[in-house]
Amino acid sequence: MSNVHVMDHPLIQHKIGIIRREETGSKDFRMMIGEIAMLMCYEATRDLKLQDVEIQTPICKMTAKELAGKKLAVVPILRAGLGMVEGMLAMIPAAKVGHIGLFRDPKTLEPVEYYCKLPADCEEREVFVVDPMLATGGSCIAAIQMLKNRGVKNIRFMCIIAAPEGVKKLQEAHPDVEVYIGALDEKLNEHGYIVPGLGDAGDRIFGTK
Ligand SMILES: O=P(O)(O)OC[C@H]1O[C@H](OP(=O)(O)OP(=O)(O)O)[C@H](O)[C@@H]1O
Ligand SMILES: O=c1cc[nH]c(=O)[nH]1
Numbered sequence: 001m002s003n004v005h006v007m008d009h010p011l012i013q014h015k016i017g018i019i020r021r022e023e024t025g026s027k028d029f030r031m032m033i034g035e036i037a038m039l040m041c042y043e044a045t046r047d048l049k050l051q052d053v054e055i056q057t058p059i060c061k062m063t064a065k066e067l068a069g070k071k072l073a074v075v076p077i078l079r080a081g082l083g084m085v086e087g088m089l090a091m092i093p094a095a096k097v098g099h100i101g102l103f104r105d106p107k108t109l110e111p112v113e114y115y116c117k118l119p120a121d122c123e124e125r126e127v128f129v130v131d132p133m134l135a136t137g138g139s140c141i142a143a144i145q146m147l148k149n150r151g152v153k154n155i156r157f158m159c160i161i162a163a164p165e166g167v168k169k170l171q172e173a174h175p176d177v178e179v180y181i182g183a184l185d186e187k188l189n190e191h192g193y194i195v196p197g198l199g200d201a202g203d204r205i206f207g208t209k
């Protein structure tokens with residue numbers, strides 16, 4: 001699974017431990033999701049290309065580094081992905097933001113599309129799709145396909161918790177996509193929830209249950 005990266009940073013693991021706890025309320029849950037997204041963004045951008053640039057410091061001229069190549073975009077899968085946007089932008093403030101609205105039909109577990117608004121030049125950008133949860137994989141596979149249909153070629157997917165079943169499906173559907181995972185869990189239960197997981201991420205971020 002060379003294009004699947006499971007995070008081993010102790011701060012990420014510690015914060016994931018906090019959001020898993022059932023007693024963690026919406027305020028802390030939301031804050032931690034943002035912090036985890038920021039730390040994961042730091043890790044997932046390690047391989048961005050740099051170029052030399054001649055600058056003048058107050059002391060002398062020098063050759064410094066700046067980001068080269070493609071501009072970036074962050075695309076959260078609504079709703080729960082919204083919780084990761086601020087943390088991503090804290091690391092890459094110049095990124096543009098698109099939105100893809102999908103919810104998972106509770107009976108069929110199939111993703112249902114209800115919104116899509118992307119930056120006009122998204123096909124020229126390196127796009128980070130973000131969603132805290134990768135369960136059956138249906139939602140992220142559909143979101144990535146929507147981006148590919150718009151001509152986007154460079155796509156990375158970032159989630160905080162993933163089930164092995166969904167990771168396998170995502171890899172089969174989109175082997176070209178780099179996948180960043182905060183924690184790889186054990187399995188899905190009969191309702192398509194991740195075990196041990198953290199419950200419904202959207203409901204816990206927005207306090208809707
Ligand atoms: O991998 P999958 O099986 O598709 O499941 C994962 C999806 O389920 C959740 O969204 P949900 O449908 O609960 O929508 P919400 O974010 O609006 O709560 C989650 O945020 C993912 O988008
Ligand atoms: O465990 C899960 C599965 C799908 N969506 C969630 O929010 N949690």
Ligand SMILES: [Mg+2]
Nearest residue numbers: 200201202203
């Ligand atoms: Mg939900």
